[in-house]
Amino acid sequence: MDLHVIAEAVRARTSLPFTDRDAERILAAILTSEDIWRIIDLSDVPVMALCQALREMGKAGWLEFAGERIRLTPEGRGLIQGAGIAPALELRCPRCGGRGVELGPVAPIAEKFRGIAKSRPEAIQDYDQGYVTEESTLYRIAFLWARGDLAGKELLVLGDDDLVSLAAALTGAPKRVVMLDIDERLVGFVREVARGEGLQVEALQHDLREPLPAGLLSAFDTFFCDPTESLRGFLAFAGRGISALKGPGGAGYMGLTRREASLSKWRAIQRELLERGAVLTDLRDDFHDYVNWPYIETMRSWEHLPVKRVPGRDEPWYRSALIRIELVEAPKVANERLEGDIFTDPEAATT
Numbered sequence: 180m181d182l183h184v185i186a187e188a189v190r191a192r193t194s195l196p197f198t199d200r201d202a203e204r205i206l207a208a209i210l211t212s213e214d215i216w217r218i219i220d221l222s223d224v225p226v227m228a229l230c231q232a233l234r235e236m237g238k239a240g241w242l243e244f245a246g247e248r249i250r251l252t253p254e255g256r257g258l259i260q261g262a263g264i265a266p267a268l269e270l271r272c273p274r275c276g277g278r279g280v281e282l283g284p285v286a287p288i289a290e291k292f293r294g295i296a297k298s299r300p301e302a303i304q305d306y307d308q309g310y311v312t313e314e315s316t317l318y319r320i321a322f323l324w325a326r327g328d329l330a331g332k333e334l335l336v337l338g339d340d341d342l343v344s345l346a347a348a349l350t351g352a353p354k355r356v357v358m359l360d361i362d363e364r365l366v367g368f369v370r371e372v373a374r375g376e377g378l379q380v381e382a383l384q385h386d387l388r389e390p391l392p393a394g395l396l397s398a399f400d401t402f403f404c405d406p407t408e409s410l411r412g413f414l415a416f417a418g419r420g421i422s423a424l425k426g427p428g429g430a431g432y433m434g435l436t437r438r439e440a441s442l443s444k445w446r447a448i449q450r451e452l453l454e455r456g457a458v459l460t461d462l463r464d465d466f467h468d469y470v471n472w473p474y475i476e477t478m479r480s481w482e483h484l485p486v487k488r489v490p491g492r493d494e495p496w497y498r499s500a501l502i503r504i505e506l507v508e509a510p511k512v513a514n515e516r517l518e519g520d521i522f523t524d525p526e527a528a529t530t
């Protein structure tokens with residue numbers, strides 16, 4: 180029994196992309212931690228495939244599931260030694276959380292923003308919500324600013340449970356900030372805070388499955404969107420953002436995770452972004468830490484976990500990369516209505 184046999188079994192039983200390297204990453208993570216959430220975080224293997232791989236490794240006699248822990252058996256240790264697998268290392272920079280930027284001019288609004296976020300609407304499963312930490316949103320704004328995509332620019336936020344519109348407006352740097360969200364609670368919250376704080380934010384209730392209102396097409400310098408992770412959903416929401424840009428030189432920011440997207444999906448997404456007239460200029464992995472949402476025990480992957488433990492609220496395991504694209508050609512995106520379920524695909528784990 181070797182890694183290759185495990186990888187073949189995972190692919191055969193799930194039809195999900197899974198490589199020998201994924202099996203190696205899982206074992207490297209298990210060498211570092213016995214905790215399921217740390218293993219998910221460190222391995223960067225999509226949760227649904229990872230769950231199946233852990234079961235296969237258990238059947239092969241490499242792992243035992245003891246209460247809440249995942250432990251290597253002597254046989255598992257022998258295999259790891261033979262394969263020359265080393266423990267996963269994180270080495271996250273403690274100063275910036277591994278994001279590679281400073282808060283800089285965003286630092287003075289940090290406290291105010293954290294105060295505002297305390298009364299935000301809670302994430303709900305209906306809209307596949309799950310927001311990032313206030314820290315992640317603040318660093319995101321700093322990153323946009325440093326790339327020249329915030330100050331004096333017109334910014335569109337597509338889906339805003341992270342409150343990007345408010346953080347951006349609090350800096351006073353953008354020329355215009357517009358946010359769209361399907362959730363009336365969020366639209367109401369942003370409007371109310373904006374009124375109270377005297378911020379210029381236009382908040383509109385809008386379902387991104389519907390075409391963008393004509394007034395928002397080709398009207399922005401920058402968009403931000405943290406799309407749903409299904410391939411079709413991701414490309415649909417990214418496409419809305421791209422069609423809102425004025426043209427070449429316009430920049431788009433998106434979150435993309437490894438938790439629900441294999442590298443095969445990453446490749447399909449990157450290829451499509453290039454096709455639509457954009458180039459990837461930045462990719463900062465693990466830029467976003469998500470606050471654990473209240474529906475962990477009803478999310479799709481829960482029943483597949485070989486050991487079950489509800490993670491604490493401040494125990495991030497769901498992270499995503501921040502991607503920046505810039506248009507180098509006129510965008511090629513149709514502003515059409517999207518039919519059917521765009522939220523689920525075989526890798527979906529948290530819907």
Ligand SMILES: [Fe+2]
Nearest residue numbers: 272274275279
């Ligand atoms: Fe740093």
